[in-house]
Amino acid sequence: MRKNVLIFAVFILLSIISYSAFAQSPQISNGLTWLNSSQTTTGNWPQVVTSEYHSTAAALDATYALEPTSSIYTTGLAWLGSQVVSPTDYLSRQIITLKRAGQDASNELATLLLYRNASGGWGGDAEYLNDIIDTALALQALKAANYSDANILYQAVNYLTINQNIDSGFGFTSGGASNAYVTAYVLRALSAYSSTFDVKASISKASAYLLTKQNADGGFGSSPSNAYETALSIISLTPLESSSLTGQAYTTALQNAINYLTTTQSANGSWNDDPYSTALALQALANVKPNLAVTTTDITFSKLMPQTGESITITAVIKNTGLEPASTIIVRFYQGDPLAGGVQIGSDKIIPSLTPNSSTPISVTTTFTGTGTRNIFVVADPDNLISEITKVDNKAAAQLWVATGADLAVFSSDLKPSTYTPASNTAFTLQYAVRNLGESATNGFDVAVYDGSPTGTPLQTGHISGIGGTETRTGTFGVTLTGDGPHTLYIVADPGNAITETTKANNIGTKRSLI
Numbered sequence: 001m002r003k004n005v006l007i008f009a010v011f012i013l014l015s016i017i018s019y020s021a022f023a024q025s026p027q028i029s030n031g032l033t034w035l036n037s038s039q040t041t042t043g044n045w046p047q048v049v050t051s052e053y054h055s056t057a058a059a060l061d062a063t064y065a066l067e068p069t070s071s072i073y074t075t076g077l078a079w080l081g082s083q084v085v086s087p088t089d090y091l092s093r094q095i096i097t098l099k100r101a102g103q104d105a106s107n108e109l110a111t112l113l114l115y116r117n118a119s120g121g122w123g124g125d126a127e128y129l130n131d132i133i134d135t136a137l138a139l140q141a142l143k144a145a146n147y148s149d150a151n152i153l154y155q156a157v158n159y160l161t162i163n164q165n166i167d168s169g170f171g172f173t174s175g176g177a178s179n180a181y182v183t184a185y186v187l188r189a190l191s192a193y194s195s196t197f198d199v200k201a202s203i204s205k206a207s208a209y210l211l212t213k214q215n216a217d218g219g220f221g222s223s224p225s226n227a228y229e230t231a232l233s234i235i236s237l238t239p240l241e242s243s244s245l246t247g248q249a250y251t252t253a254l255q256n257a258i259n260y261l262t263t264t265q266s267a268n269g270s271w272n273d274d275p276y277s278t279a280l281a282l283q284a285l286a287n288v289k290p291n292l293a294v295t296t297t298d299i300t301f302s303k304l305m306p307q308t309g310e311s312i313t314i315t316a317v318i319k320n321t322g323l324e325p326a327s328t329i330i331v332r333f334y335q336g337d338p339l340a341g342g343v344q345i346g347s348d349k350i351i352p353s354l355t356p357n358s359s360t361p362i363s364v365t366t367t368f369t370g371t372g373t374r375n376i377f378v379v380a381d382p383d384n385l386i387s388e389i390t391k392v393d394n395k396a397a398a399q400l401w402v403a404t405g406a407d408l409a410v411f412s413s414d415l416k417p418s419t420y421t422p423a424s425n426t427a428f429t430l431q432y433a434v435r436n437l438g439e440s441a442t443n444g445f446d447v448a449v450y451d452g453s454p455t456g457t458p459l460q461t462g463h464i465s466g467i468g469g470t471e472t473r474t475g476t477f478g479v480t481l482t483g484d485g486p487h488t489l490y491i492v493a494d495p496g497n498a499i500t501e502t503t504k505a506n507n508i509g510t511k512r513s514l515i
């Protein structure tokens with residue numbers, strides 16, 4: 001007896017430590033306490049609005065997200081894993097639950113694949129006609145199992161997208177009236193494949209449809225609002241990399257839906273004394289977090305093509321697309337991927353705070369030595385100090401070209417006189433070219449032609465308004481020479497030394513003439 005009391009005391013202590021470590025809101029703590037109390041001794045949760053199987057799968061989703069080390073999670077997982085199930089819906093949820101826990105689900109996956117219809121979709125069970133919600137669930141299960149046959153995945157995704165209704169929502173079956181519940185499930189399935197297939201337009205339309213189903217009380221559901229459809233909608237609309245929805249209206253819609261949930265929670269911590277509704281509401285509330293995000297287009301450079309050694313400022317706009325403010329956000333810039341030996345540029349930059357649906361630019365100034373491509377990476381919260389909805393959108397990269405400096409050159413072979421045997425005191429034409437061997441453009445400079453020595457007073461001076469990187473400008477001088485015998489003409493680019501360039505040694509070309 002005493003031993004049992006001791007074990008109980010240790011359990012309570014561990015529970016307190018575990019709760020405080022997650023710094024949960026009272027709504028989440030109370031909901032978890034109720035879920036804990038409503039679990040049966042065999043590990044499942046009872047049927048209220050839906051089956052015990054659905055209640056248990058949903059409770060496992062919630063406890064995995066919030067308390068993955070709790071005993072209610074492990075005993076629930078053991079119950080769900082031991083069930084022998086047939087419907088596509090049950091099988092899919094079992095695969096998702098087992099794979100997430102790192103357990104084997106190969107038999108279940110093989111069965112699910114046997115259910116697949118030749119047309120690419122899934123029905124409610126083996127040899128049932130395709131329907132939308134079972135195909136959406138099967139796709140989520142295949143994702144959880146890391147299933148990789150792109151042809152089979154594509155056919156299922158395609159079955160969903162071609163069955164998107166004209167109002168942009170989805171119904172239970174092909175051509176069935178759209179509703180929030182099925183649309184939320186399809187959104188989750190398509191979002192899982194947004195980086196594999198071209199489904200962004202479909203996701204965007206379905207998200208917009210779902211938002212139209214929000215009721216005046218902030219909840220979702222075919223009037224009146226209910227907790228589980230509201231929670232499913234929040235989970236499906238939560239900002240992810242795939243989401244195309246941004247802006248204050250979107251953030252406000254989600255905040256209103258969260259508010260519907262928090263105000264409809266019962267005093268005992270549940271939603272309607274229902275494990276399924278409570279588990280989904282808890283999953284939705286677990287998304288009330290900030291979400292830092294940065295994309296390639298958020299990274300800009302003060303100079304598109306800086307020269308080696310030239311100062312350049314790199315700026316990244318960091319966004320908070322989540323539902324909570326974030327503070328003391330570290331932003332780190334790298335040359336090269338930090339996961340592959342990238343080197344930090346400058347010191348850590350700190351953004352004091354970012355409210356939901358806001359963004360701020362943050363910069364680092366540096367120089368690059370040596371020319372060529374640089375891959376610049378920006379990472380928000382690189383040390384994972386901030387709990388947020390997802391970390392997949394916290395890193396982005398952009399390319400920069402570090403150019404060689406300007407280098408004017410006059411090649412003797414580019415100098416072409418109209419005659420090689422001019423007569424004394426008779427004008428002839430000398431065509432010249434000035435090349436820029438570097439990658440950086442120049443400002444304007446003079447070009448001069450000298451007789452006998454590239455010093456003193458030139459015979460003539462011309463002006464070139466500037467040359468782009470690796471480009472060439474040509475011009476002509478009218479030259480008149482006096483005095484019989486050989487003459488050497490010197491063509492000098494930038495005799496006044498107006499241009500900073502990598503070398504001045506190649507700025508003179510020569511041409512001999514005999515009078």
Ligand SMILES: [Ca+2]
Nearest residue numbers: 291292390391
């Ligand atoms: Ca993020």
Ligand SMILES: [Ca+2]
Nearest residue numbers: 407408503504
């Ligand atoms: Ca030069």
